[in-house]
Amino acid sequence: MSKQRKPQLPKTPPNTSSDDPEVEQMRRTEQVRRLVADGARLLAAKRPGEAVPKLEEALSLDPQNVSAAINLGGAFILQGKHDRAVPALETASRLEPDNAMVWSNLAAAYLGKLPFSDRARQDRAIVAYERALMADARTPNVHYNLGLIYLERDDTLRAAAHFLRAVETNPADRDAQLWLDRIRRGDGGSADSPSTGDS
Numbered sequence: 001m002s003k004q005r006k007p008q009l010p011k012t013p014p015n016t017s018s019d020d021p022e023v024e025q026m027r028r029t030e031q032v033r034r035l036v037a038d039g040a041r042l043l044a045a046k047r048p049g050e051a052v053p054k055l056e057e058a059l060s061l062d063p064q065n066v067s068a069a070i071n072l073g074g075a076f077i078l079q080g081k082h083d084r085a086v087p088a089l090e091t092a093s094r095l096e097p098d099n100a101m102v103w104s105n106l107a108a109a110y111l112g113k114l115p116f117s118d119r120a121r122q123d124r125a126i127v128a129y130e131r132a133l134m135a136d137a138r139t140p141n142v143h144y145n146l147g148l149i150y151l152e153r154d155d156t157l158r159a160a161a162h163f164l165r166a167v168e169t170n171p172a173d174r175d176a177q178l179w180l181d182r183i184r185r186g187d188g189g190s191a192d193s194p195s196t197g198d199s
Contacts, residue, residue, distance in 0.1 A: 035061070035068070039054040052075050055068050066096050069091055073109055082108070089106040101132075104140075117152075126149060147166060
């Protein structure tokens, strides 16, 4: 009678996780860094829809990562999903209250598309844009966007003041100069053109 062989169990892979919390934290930090970098690269390539899952994963691994929050908010804004951008950017504004980019992006999220924004959305955006300026008076596009909001409200005096500041901050801002010239000529019109892009 032959001896029966014991069935062989599959070999277990070597333990890839570490019991060392420092090593685990380093791995997690590196994974978050990689996810944020991938998300930022996709945003630069104008592929915000592909960036969102990477940035959401980064934030789930590190809810305090402001770079992930800014990029995630930006991805939603680029897709026209302004309300979805707000929670991540509000969290980032609490984590880094002196970060002008956070406030500028949060203002764009609050505002949404200017022609469709109501006064309450505009008020929230104005407050956030003003916080961006308090953090850095030269934050790009903030004065221009404030000018558009005030133009939409038929407050040409405030609109002109912000368009003037936009040109002073960035002399190459032709849209702000165009609006300023139109207001000076008395044909300010509405904020539907020349350009009403998000920040």
